[in-house]
Amino acid sequence: MALANTAMIASSSAPHRSRIFLRDPLRMIPTVHHKFSQPHQSNFSTFRIVVHASSNGLNAVGSTSLKSDQDADYVPMPIVMIDQDSDSDATIAQLSFGDRLGALIDTMRALKDLGLDVAKGTVTTEGSVKQTKFFITRLDTGRKVEDPDTLERIRLTIINNLLKYHPESSQQLAMGEAFGIKAPEKKLDVDIATHIHVKEDGPKRSLLYIETADRPGLLVEIIKIIADINIDVESAEIDTEGLIAKDKLHVSYRGAALNSSLSQVLVNCLRYYLRRPETEIDSY
Secondary structure, eight states: OOOOOEEEEEEOSSTTOEEEEEEOTTOOOSEEEEEEEOSSOSSOOOEEEEEEEETTSSSOOOHHHHHHTSOTTOOOOOEEEEESSSOSSOEEEEEEBTBOOOOHHHHHHHHHTTTEEEEEEEEEEETTEEEEEEEEEETTTOSOOOOHHHHHHHHHHHHHHHHHHOGGGGGGOTHHHHTTSOOOSOOOOHHHHOEEEEEEOSSSOEEEEEEEEOOTTHHHHHHHHHHHTTOEEEEEEEEEETTEEEEEEEEEBTTBOOOHHHHHHHHHHHHHHHTOTTOOOOOO
């Protein structure tokens, strides 16, 4: 598919700040939005590349030039986010690892092996950072993923593929050691890294936010702890930022938000279990 070279210049009110929008796959100036769609097919047929540049020169530096300013041994921070709120019909899994991401088709195939359908995906490059989003639904129902066990498998599948194609990322991931690759040089103090908060989120549910040292099976373990004190989990998502896991869960008790006493019980239970280094974890 040929792409015509076009350019639009829109001047803003501020002096020396105009934005140029280019559509040319050969012009690799810094911000690229690359979208593809896959409506129940294995081959991609639609591609769109949009390149944004700033005429003031601040953002008009190619990624090669940016790399040259960095230490050759620099390893960017890997980030894997499971987003349940942005799309009502699909679970969004987002992966970021500098500009080193590759083998995306293999990641999609691995997700399909879990009984999932990747209906759409986007790749966005801004400066030296590339982000990939997968819009995921269950293959059997066509609905977004709600099961915490499956959400954790999605997360670990993406991280496993990241480690496979970019083993240097293991230096920044707790999974490097867990998956038998190079363990990160930096180790977290679980007691210091663990933070738990419960906030109001309407009359019928509360928002539970957990930040702690990452490990395999973490989301499933957390939900089991919550269930043991008879609190219901309505939705859950988990983000991985290097060695840290950040979980966000909507919880309720008998159809209502948690009161202050029950919130404190929940926080105390989670803090106790998450800070135990001998806590057993599931193997995936």
